[in-house]
Amino acid sequence: MSGHSTYQPKNAFSRWMDARLPVGRLVWDSFVDYPTPRNLNYWYTFGGILSLCLGVQIITGIVLAMHYTPSAAGAFNSVEHIMRNVNYGWLIRYIHSNGASMFFIAVYLHMFRGLYYGSYKAPREVLWILGCVIYLLMMATAFMGYVLPWGQMSFHGAVVITNLLGAFPIVGETITTLLWGGFAVDEPTLKRFFSLHYLLPFVIAGVVVLHVWALHVVGQNNPTGVEPKSKADTVPFTPYATVKDGFAMSVFLILFATFVFYMPNALGHADNYIAANPLVTPAHIVPEWYFLPFYAILRAVPDKLMGVLAMFGAIGCLFALPWLDTSKVKSMRYRPQAQLYFVIFVVTCWILGVCGGKLPDDHVIPHLKTFTLFDADLNSYVWLSRITTLYYFAYFLVVMPVLGLVEKPRPVPETISSPVLGDSDKKD
Amino acid sequence: MAWPFIAQMNPSADTMALASVEYDLTKIEPGMQVTINWRGKPLFIRNRTQAQVDAAVKDDGASMPDPQPDAERHKEGKAQWLVLVGSCTHLGCVPTVGGGDYQGWFCPCHGSHYDTSGRIRKGPAPLNLVVPEYAFLSDTKVKIG
Numbered sequence: 001m002s003g004h005s006t007y008q009p010k011n012a013f014s015r016w017m018d019a020r021l022p023v024g025r026l027v028w029d030s031f032v033d034y035p036t037p038r039n040l041n042y043w044y045t046f047g048g049i050l051s052l053c054l055g056v057q058i059i060t061g062i063v064l065a066m067h068y069t070p071s072a073a074g075a076f077n078s079v080e081h082i083m084r085n086v087n088y089g090w091l092i093r094y095i096h097s098n099g100a101s102m103f104f105i106a107v108y109l110h111m112f113r114g115l116y117y118g119s120y121k122a123p124r125e126v127l128w129i130l131g132c133v134i135y136l137l138m139m140a141t142a143f144m145g146y147v148l149p150w151g152q153m154s155f156h157g158a159v160v161i162t163n164l165l166g167a168f169p170i171v172g173e174t175i176t177t178l179l180w181g182g183f184a185v186d187e188p189t190l191k192r193f194f195s196l197h198y199l200l201p202f203v204i205a206g207v208v209v210l211h212v213w214a215l216h217v218v219g220q221n222n223p224t225g226v227e228p229k230s231k232a233d234t235v236p237f238t239p240y241a242t243v244k245d246g247f248a249m250s251v252f253l254i255l256f257a258t259f260v261f262y263m264p265n266a267l268g269h270a271d272n273y274i275a276a277n278p279l280v281t282p283a284h285i286v287p288e289w290y291f292l293p294f295y296a297i298l299r300a301v302p303d304k305l306m307g308v309l310a311m312f313g314a315i316g317c318l319f320a321l322p323w324l325d326t327s328k329v330k331s332m333r334y335r336p337q338a339q340l341y342f343v344i345f346v347v348t349c350w351i352l353g354v355c356g357g358k359l360p361d362d363h364v365i366p367h368l369k370t371f372t373l374f375d376a377d378l379n380s381y382v383w384l385s386r387i388t389t390l391y392y393f394a395y396f397l398v399v400m401p402v403l404g405l406v407e408k409p410r411p412v413p414e415t416i417s418s419p420v421l422g423d424s425d426k427k428d
Numbered sequence: 429m430a431w432p433f434i435a436q437m438n439p440s441a442d443t444m445a446l447a448s449v450e451y452d453l454t455k456i457e458p459g460m461q462v463t464i465n466w467r468g469k470p471l472f473i474r475n476r477t478q479a480q481v482d483a484a485v486k487d488d489g490a491s492m493p494d495p496q497p498d499a500e501r502h503k504e505g506k507a508q509w510l511v512l513v514g515s516c517t518h519l520g521c522v523p524t525v526g527g528g529d530y531q532g533w534f535c536p537c538h539g540s541h542y543d544t545s546g547r548i549r550k551g552p553a554p555l556n557l558v559v560p561e562y563a564f565l566s567d568t569k570v571k572i573g
Contacts, residue, residue, distance in 0.1 A: 156521060160537060163520040178434070182443045184468035184515075192437065279463045279470045279514070281522040283536045299538055304518060304554050360539050375550070 006033050030216055035234035036241045037222035039416050043117075044220070045248030046110035048241075052249055053103040054208065058201050060096040061145075068148070070194035072187040075150035076275040094264040095256075100142050101267045102256050104290035107135060111318075116342055118330030119221040125322040127214040132318045134207050141200040142288065144193040151272035152282050158185045158193070160285065164298075167308040184278065224416050225330025233416040284359065292356030293349050297392065299360055300385040302375060310389065317396035324396055326404030334410040338403055345395045348388045355385035448573030450565065453509065461525045463514055466572055470514035470522050471560065472533075473570070476544060481507045483531070484545035494556045498545045501559055511562050511570060512546045518553035533557070 007025040009015040014024050067086050069078035082089035111131070114120055120128035147158045162179050166172040181188030219228065228234050235241075259266065267289055271282040287295050294311050301307035317324070332338045360382040363369070370379045377383070413419045446467050453473070456462055461474040476484075484498040502510055514522050516535040527534030528541035530549050535542075540551030547556045562572040 156537075159515075160519040160521060163518075166520075177439065178437050180439075181437055182439045182468055183446075186443075186468045188440070188443070278468060279465060279522060281524075281536060283524075285521065285537050299552070302552055304552055307552065 005029050030212075030237075031242070032236065032238040034216065034237040035228065035231075036220055036237050037228055037416055038233060038235045038240075039222050039224060040220065040241065040244070041223055042244070042248055043109070043113040044222075045245050046106050046113065047215075048245035049106045049249055049252050050103070050110060051208065052252075053099060053106055054201065054204060057096065057099050057103060058205070060092050060099060061198070061201065063092050064096055065198060068194075070148070070191050072150065072190055072276070075148060075190060079149045091260070094260045097268065098256065098259045098264060100145065101259070101288070101290065102252070103138065104142070106252070107138060108290075111135070112346060114221075115321075115345075116332050117221055117223055118225050118325070118327070118332065120322045121225075121325065121330050122322070123218045124214075124221060127211065127218060128322055129319055130207055130211040130214055132315075134204055134211060135318075136315065137200055137204045137207065139291070141197060141204065142290065144197040144200070146288060147190065147193050148197060149272060150190060150276045152274045152276055152280075153269045153272040153285065155185060155276035155278065156281050156285050157287055158189065159281075161287075162189075164308050164311070167305045169305070186278075221330065222416060223331060223333055224413055224419070225333070226413060226416055229415050230417075286357050289353065289357070292354075293352035293392075294356070296352040296356035296381075296385040297389045299356070300382065300389040310393075314392060317393065321396065321400070324400040326401050327407070327409070328404070329409045329412055331412075334412050335403075335407060336410065337407045341395060341399045341403065344391065348391045348395070351388045352385060352392065355381045355388065360385075446573075448571055450569060450571045453568045453570060458508070463522075466513075466560070471572060472510070472512045472514040472525070472546075472557075474510040474512070474525070476508050476510055478508075480531070480544040484543060484547075487530075487543060487545075487547075487549075490549075493548050493554060496545075496547060496556055501545050501547070501556070503564060506564065509570070510546060511560065511572065513558040513560050515558075516540055516553055517548065517555040517557065518551070523557070 005025055005028075007018070007022075007028040009018045009024065017023070018025055064082065067078065067082045067089065069075055079093070082093050084090075086092075114128065114131070143157075143161060147154045162176055162185060165179065166176045168175065177183065179189070180186065181192065222228075269286070271285075274282075286292065294314055297314050298307045298311040301310050327335065327338065329335055332342055358381040361376060361380050363377070363379050364381060364384050365379055368379050370377055372378075373383065449464060449466050449471070451462075451464060451473060453475070456473060456475040458475050459477045459480075461472055463470045463472055465471070481498070484501075488497045498507070502508075516523050516537065518535065518538055518540050521535050521537035523533035523535040523540070523542060525533055528550075530541055530543035532544040532546060532549075533542040534540070535551065535553065538552050540553035541549050542553075542557055543549050545556075546559075548554070560572055562570050565571050
């Protein structure tokens with residue numbers, strides 16, 4: 001999309017088309033001739049994998065909607081109908097439900113990669129923010145999709161999440177009533193969630209187009225964080241990136257298939273195979289694994305409104321990241337101290353995820369009673385999530401701004417190619 | 429122009445018209461609770477034992493997030509009957525009866541403890557369990573809503 005086009009129409013039809021709607025040229029320039037940094041590693045293949053995930057979700061979703069009934073009375077039974085009666089319905093539904101998890105695995109690795117290599121820094125701020133928007137839309141879509149089977153977890157998950165908005169003073173209750181279309185989660189809620197769950201993936205697809213557009217304007221970042229300076233720094237997208245992406249997709253699909261065929265319910269909850277009952281909440285209600293870190297942050301804060309704000313703030317930090325990081329060096333490959341904090345951050349997110357899945361008052365180390373600090377035993381998941389929540393925010397609000405000013409990074413190579421090909425200037 | 433598209437999301441006429449509920453209290457033994465559906469939400473009707481009422485009254489002066497004496501939470505002269513909306517004031521889960529540190533209700537979602545008066549004593553919920561509008565039609569019959 002940027003730079004000089006090298007597209008050569010090969011026959012009369014493509015010449016005719018090129019003069020009218022140059023789709024072939026667009027594809028050629030974006031995905032064939034497009035220069036990519038020569039040092040991209042496998043962490044850079046998740047963008048392609050994510051497009052694949054979106055495609056899989058849309059195709060399986062359209063098929064599922066042909067058999068699904070969006071009503072409180074019919075939803076649960078229609079999902080069972082898909083599982084038992086519809087030809088290959090079980091396969092299509094398992095691909096769709098596990099596909100959501102695969103989508104999030106890929107998006108988290110994609111985000112951590114961006115974090116590590118500084119892919120959010122100038123001139124890629126808009127690219128990064130569009131990515132954050134996609135992530136938000138993904139969470140909304142996944143949440144509404146999880147409600148649709150209308151099982152116990154679906155129903156009470158919807159109750160808890162929609163009640164989050166009720167935490168806001170004055171307008172909270174009006175918003176939840178508007179969201180529910182009633183005085184509780186019920187039929188109208190399910191119907192609108194279905195409508196929006198069908199819509200949002202296409203909105204995501206639209207923002208993905210903007211994301212890729214922004215990517216192709218500024219060019220890809222790379223593990224050195226140094227912008228390409230000459231032809232020696234880049235290779236054409238095809239065959240180099242297409243083959244690498246294709247291989248990574250194949251490996252990813254093996255993992256995907258392992259879940260679909262051998263452990264299709266490993267990432268779900270047994271309670272969701274019980275039809276929704278508004279009068280009984282499951283004893284242990286947890287969101288899907290990809291929301292657990294944020295759920296842990298919500299529970300870490302003893303105040304309702306503050307908990308909700310902290311949870312949204314945790315995502316808000318991502319949006320502000322391009323301006324929070326003060327370092328002049330993009331890639332953490334040359335920032336040894338930043339690497340250390342980054343590793344702690346990844347572990348922190350993992351621990352938050354674990355905490356989100358446990359009961360707050362359970363002991364982290366079994367059978368060890370320490371002492372009660374404020375409202376809970378110190379050896380409890382609620383305190384572990386408080387400590388890790390603190391680090392989560394400190395990483396964005398303290399480490400990122402301060403470290404960039406005080407650390408002494410390692411020398412950054414002149415060009416991408418110089419560490420690989422050797423610096424010809426110095427040799428001479 | 430935008431308003432009709434926003435307003436359509438609000439409760440529709442039939443939802444707004446949801447009738448009130450009547451319940452026959454003779455079905456509930458002392459110490460027992462029934463959960464009925466009221467406007468799509470669970471409604472607790474609990475027949476409290478004398479010990480449970482005493483425990484609630486005894487704690488009237490205790491420090492709690494949303495202080496309220498037990499006497500304000502039931503109809504006059506009907507201390508045994510507690511009628512409450514069964515949604516945790518934190519995030520709307522249904523608390524389980526008899527659980528928690530105060531033997532009132534315990535919310536499994538985020539660990540809110542309510543006492544035998546339905547008052548929040550411990551955990552993230554900010555308010556007591558809501559007492560809906562209701563009236564005794566006779567000694568053995570209540571009408572909620």
